[in-house]
Amino acid sequence: MNAYSSTAAGANTQAKTDAAVPGEDAQAVNRSTLRLPNDRWKALEIAFWLLPVASYFFFPDYLVLISQIMIIGLFAMSLDLILGYAGIVSLGHAAFFGLGAYTAGLLSVHGWGEPISGLFAAAIVAGIFGFIVSFLVIRGQDLARLMVTLGIGLMLFEAANKAAFITGGVDGLSGMVMAPLFGTFEFDLYGKTAFWYSFAVLFILFVVMRRVVNSPFGLSLRGIREGGRRMPAIGANVDRRLVAVFTLGAAVAGIAGALLAQTTQFVGLDVLGFPRSAELLIMLVLGGTGRLYGALVGAAVFMIAQDKISGFDPTYWQFYIGLLLVLIVLFARGGILGGLEKIVATFKRKEAP
Amino acid sequence: MTMTLRTEALCKQWGGFKANTDISLGFEPGARHALIGPNGAGKTTFINLLTGGFPPSSGKVFLGDEDITKLAQHERVKRGMTRTFQINTLFAGMTVLESVMLAICERRGLQKVWWKTVANHADVVEEAMALLATLKLTKEANSITRSMAYGKQRLVEIALALATQPKILLLDEPAAGIPSLESQELFEVIAGLPRDVTVLFIEHDMGLVFRFADRITVLVGGKVLTEGTPAEIAADPRVKEVYLGEAEHA
Numbered sequence: 001m002n003a004y005s006s007t008a009a010g011a012n013t014q015a016k017t018d019a020a021v022p023g024e025d026a027q028a029v030n031r032s033t034l035r036l037p038n039d040r041w042k043a044l045e046i047a048f049w050l051l052p053v054a055s056y057f058f059f060p061d062y063l064v065l066i067s068q069i070m071i072i073g074l075f076a077m078s079l080d081l082i083l084g085y086a087g088i089v090s091l092g093h094a095a096f097f098g099l100g101a102y103t104a105g106l107l108s109v110h111g112w113g114e115p116i117s118g119l120f121a122a123a124i125v126a127g128i129f130g131f132i133v134s135f136l137v138i139r140g141q142d143l144a145r146l147m148v149t150l151g152i153g154l155m156l157f158e159a160a161n162k163a164a165f166i167t168g169g170v171d172g173l174s175g176m177v178m179a180p181l182f183g184t185f186e187f188d189l190y191g192k193t194a195f196w197y198s199f200a201v202l203f204i205l206f207v208v209m210r211r212v213v214n215s216p217f218g219l220s221l222r223g224i225r226e227g228g229r230r231m232p233a234i235g236a237n238v239d240r241r242l243v244a245v246f247t248l249g250a251a252v253a254g255i256a257g258a259l260l261a262q263t264t265q266f267v268g269l270d271v272l273g274f275p276r277s278a279e280l281l282i283m284l285v286l287g288g289t290g291r292l293y294g295a296l297v298g299a300a301v302f303m304i305a306q307d308k309i310s311g312f313d314p315t316y317w318q319f320y321i322g323l324l325l326v327l328i329v330l331f332a333r334g335g336i337l338g339g340l341e342k343i344v345a346t347f348k349r350k351e352a353p
Numbered sequence: 354m355t356m357t358l359r360t361e362a363l364c365k366q367w368g369g370f371k372a373n374t375d376i377s378l379g380f381e382p383g384a385r386h387a388l389i390g391p392n393g394a395g396k397t398t399f400i401n402l403l404t405g406g407f408p409p410s411s412g413k414v415f416l417g418d419e420d421i422t423k424l425a426q427h428e429r430v431k432r433g434m435t436r437t438f439q440i441n442t443l444f445a446g447m448t449v450l451e452s453v454m455l456a457i458c459e460r461r462g463l464q465k466v467w468w469k470t471v472a473n474h475a476d477v478v479e480e481a482m483a484l485l486a487t488l489k490l491t492k493e494a495n496s497i498t499r500s501m502a503y504g505k506q507r508l509v510e511i512a513l514a515l516a517t518q519p520k521i522l523l524l525d526e527p528a529a530g531i532p533s534l535e536s537q538e539l540f541e542v543i544a545g546l547p548r549d550v551t552v553l554f555i556e557h558d559m560g561l562v563f564r565f566a567d568r569i570t571v572l573v574g575g576k577v578l579t580e581g582t583p584a585e586i587a588a589d590p591r592v593k594e595v596y597l598g599e600a601e602h603a
Contacts, residue, residue, distance in 0.1 A: 031478070035448060035495045038472035216458040216474065217467040223455045226444040233404070233442070234456040235430035235517055236464065 037214035048293065052199055063191040069303045070198045071259045074205060076283045076295035078252035083281075084289030085213055086245045087225035088137060089146050091277050092153030093253055095133075096126040098272030100254025102160065105173045105267035113179035115262050119201065122258030123251040130250020134243045150274070157272040173267040187263070194263035201259055205252060209292060212248075221245055225290075282321065286328055288335025297336055355417060357382045357521050357551040358403065358434065363412035365398055365575075372398040374575045376412070380521065380568075385544070386553045387566035391595060395575040396555045397439060400523050403553075404436045405429050416521075433520030437510040439529055439555075445499040449490055449509055452498060453481040456516035481516070488512050488542060504531040507539065515546075522546070524554035528561065540565050559596075563587065571595065 055066055075097055082088045100122035107118050136148050160167045167173055180186045185193045212218050223231055224238055231238045261267045270276060279302065287298020302321065310317040332339030356379035365373040373395045380386050388396050402409050405426040413422045416432055424432075444452045457477050458464050472478075485491050488508045493501060498509060507527065514522055527543065528536030540561050543552060556562050562569065562583075569586045571578040573595055579586065586592055 033495070034450060034472075034478065034482075036450065036454075036470075036472040036478065038470045211470065212467045214470040214472075215467045216455075216463045216469075216471055216477075217465060219451060219455050219458065219471050220464045222447060223444055223452075226446045227442060230438075230442045230444065230513070232426035233430065233436055233438075234513055235427050235435075235459045237425075237427050241464070 037219060039210050039214045045293075048296075049203065056195060060190075063195045065303065065307060067191055067195045067198045067263055068260070069300050070202045071256055071263070072280075072283070072303060073296040073299035074202045074259065075253055075256035076280055076287070076299045077206065077209060077292055078249045078256060079280055079284050080289060080292055080295045081209065081213070081221075081252065082246055082249040083284065084291065084294070085218060085221040085225065086242055087228070088242065088246065089142050090137070090149040091146050091274075091281065092149030092151070092156075093249075093280055094272055094274070094276035095149075095153045095156045096130055096250040096253035097257035097260075097276065098156065098160065099129055100126045100257030101261040101267045101271040102167060102173065102257075103254065104258035105176055105261040106166070108176040108178055108262070108265075109173060113177050115178055115181055115197065118262060119255050119258050122254040124254075126254020126257070127247050127251030130253075131243065131247040133250070134246035137246060138239050138242045150277075153272070153274060153277055157269070157274070160272050161269060167267075167269070170269055172269060173261075176261065176265040176267070178262055178265060187265070191263070198259055198263060201255065205255065206292065206296075209252070213292065217241075217244075222290075282325055284335075286325060286335055288337035288339075291337055294335050294337045301336065355382075356380055356415075357384075357417065358553075359415040360403070361413040361415070363399070363402055363414065364410045365395075365402055365407070366410045371575050373402060373409075376572075376575075376577055378570060378577065378580070380551050380553055382551055383548045384551050384553075384568055385566050386551070386568045386570065387562045388553060388555045388570050388572060389557075389559075389562055390572035390578070394572040396572055397525055398575075399572065400436060400525050400553075400555065403523060404434060430517055430519075433518075434523070435514045435517045435519035435521075436523040437514045437525060437527055439525040441503075441506045441510060443498045443506060443509055443513070446497060448495050448497055449485065449501070449512070450478075450481055450494040452509060453484060453512050453516050454478065456513050457481055457484075460517050484512055484515060488515075504535045507531055507535075508542075511539070511542065519550060521551040521553065524552065524556075526555050526557065528556065528558065533558070536561065 052066060052070060056063065059066065075093075078096075079090065079093050082090060103122040103125040104118040107121055112118065133152055136152070137145050140148060161169055164170075178187050181193055181197055187193045213221070220236060220241055223236065224241060228238060257271055260271065283298035283302045284295055285298070286301055287296065288294030305321060305324070306317060309320050313320075328335055328339070332342070334341065359379040361377055363373055363376040364371070376399060388399065390396055401407055403414055405424060409422065413420055415421065416429070416434055419432070421429055421432065444455065447455070451471070454471060454474070454477050457480055458474070461477070463474065463477065482491065482494065485494055488511060490505065490508055490512060493505055498506065501509070507530070511524075511527060524543065528539050531539070536558065543554070544565050546552060566583055568580065569583055570580040571586065571592050578591060578595065579589055581589070
C-alpha cells in the first residue's frame with residue numbers, strides 16, 4: 001500500500017467523518033458500475049460481424065466489392081489508431097498502404113507467392129518506413145503534420161512512378177502469382193478464397209486493435225488526444241508514444257495494402273495516390289473517429305455509395321459523397337456512429353425519466 | 354541537510370523582459386513552502402523553470418544532488434517532481450477514474466501494456482479509487498471531466514498530481530477560482546499529505562498562506578524580495594509595502 005492513499009486523508013477532519021478509512025468509502029462504490037475501457041463483446045457487435053458472413057451467402061455476386069470494403073475498412077482502422085485515438089492528422093496514409101501492396105506484389109512477382117508471409121513482410125516494410133517517418137510527423141502540430149504526411153505521400157508516389165523498372169510505373173505491377181492459402185485454398189476467380197482470407201485477416205487484426213485501444217497503452221493515446229499538454233506533467237513521454245502508434249498504424253496499413261495486392265493480384269500506382277489518402281480520411285470521418293467500428297462503417301457506406309450512386313450518376317457521384325460529408329460533420333459530430341449513439345441516448349433518456 | 358529541490362541563479366528572459374532574475378532558492382524535505390508576490394512577479398514562470406515547461410536562460414535546477422536543468426518535463430516527473438496548473442489542464446473527454454488511472458499507469462510503467470485491458474488492471478483500479486476517496490471524488494469516478502463543476506475539476510488537478518506520488522509537489526494557485534470554503538477543504542487535503550512530501554505552492558489568499566505555509570518566499574519583479582517563516586514575513590516592512598502598494602493601485 002502506498003503512503004499516499006493511506007495517510008492523505010488523515011489530517012482532513014472532514015474526511016474522518018465522511019469516511020474513516022479512505023478505502024471504506026471507495027468500497028461503498030460498486031466496482032461493477034465503474035466505466036472503464038474493456039473489450040467484452042456486446043450482442044450488437046456480434047451481429048455486426050455476422051453481416052459480412054451473411055452477405056457472403058445472400059450477395060454472392062458482390063464478393064469482390066465486399067472483400068474490398070473489408071480491406072479498405074482495415075486500412076481506415078489503421079488511420080483511426082493514429083487519428084481517432086492519438087489525434088495525429090494525416091493526409092498521406094496511402095504511403096504505407098502502397099508500400100505494403102508493392103512489398104507483397106514484388107515478393108509474389110519474384111517467386112514468393114505464399115500469402116501469409118507476404119502480409120508479414122508488408123507489415124515489416126511499412127512499419128519500418130512508418131517508424132522513420134514518425135519522427136518527422138511528431139515534430140509539428142496539426143497543419144504541419146498534415147503537410148508532412150501529404151508531402152511524404154507525394155514523394156513516395158512519384159518515386160514509385162519513376163522506378164518503373166521495379167514497380168511497373170503507370171502500367172502497374174502485373175504477373176503476380178499467388179500460392180494457395182495454407183497450401184490448399186486456391187485464389188479462385190469468384191473471389192471466395194479472397195473473401196474469407198480478407199475477412200479472417202480483418203477480424204484477427206480488429207480483435208488485436210480492440211485490445212490495444214482498451215489497454216493502458218490505448219488510454220495513454222486518448223490522454224494525448226484529450227490533454228496533450230498535461231501528459232508530460234504526469235510523466236508521459238508523448239513523443240515515444242506517438243512514434244509507437246504511428247509505426248503500428250503504418251504496419252496495419254501495410255497489411256491492408258498487401259491484402260488488396262494479393263486478392264486482386266495486381267498493384268496499380270493508385271495505391272500510393274493522394275486520392276486514396278483523402279478518401280480514407282473522408283471514410284473515417286463519415287463513420288466516426290476513435291471507435292474502430294467507425295472506420296468499418298465509413299468504408300462500407302462510402303464504397304457502397306460509390307458503387308450505387310455511380311450507377312445512376314457515374315460522372316458526378318462525388319457530389320453526393322460531399323453532401324453527405326458536410327451533413328455528417330455539421331449535424332452528426334462523431335460521424336454516423338456518433339450520430340446514432342446520440343439518437344439512442346435521447347430515446348433512453350425519454351424512456352427513463 | 355540536502356534540499357529536496359534547489360535552484361542556482363535561475364534566470365528567464367524573453368527578449369528584453371526579465372521574468373526571473375537570479376533566483377537561488379532551496380526547499381527542505383517536507384516543507385510547506387508558499388511562493389507569494391503581486392501579479393506578474395514571475396511565480397508561474399519559476400514553476401515552469403522548475404518543472405521543465407521551458408528552459409532557463411541561465412542558472413541550474415537541482416533535485417536532490419542531481420542537476421536536472423536539461424531534463425525533459427516527463428523525466429522530472431519520473432524523478433518525483435510534479436505540478437498542477439493554475440488553469441485546469443485536464444483530460445476533458447475522459448472520466449475522472451480514467452484520468453487518474455492514466456497517471457497511475459504512467460508511474461507504474463504500465464503504459465506499454467497493450468495486451469490487457471484497463472478494466473482488468475484491478476490493482477490500478479483499487480489505487481485510483483483509494484486516491485479519489487481521499488479527495489472525496491468517489492462519486493465522480495464515472496463523470497466526464499469536462500462536465501464537472503469547476504471546484505471538482507480543481508480537485509482532479511490535484512488527484513492527477515498525487516497519482517504520480519511526487520517527492521515534491523508544485524501547486525500553481527490550487528484554489529484559484531473556487532469559493533473560500535472549498536479552498537479551505539482543498540488546503541486541508543494538501544496539508545494532510547505525507548510529511549516527507551515537499552509542497553511548494555503559489556497562493557494569493559494570505560489567510561491560507563499564513564495558515565498552511567511554514568516557509569514563505571516573496572517574489573517581486575522576477576526577483577526574490579525576501580524569504581522566511583510566516584512570522585518573519587508578516588513582520589517585514591518591505592513585504593507590507595509591496596502589498597499595500599498594490600492595494601493602493603487597485
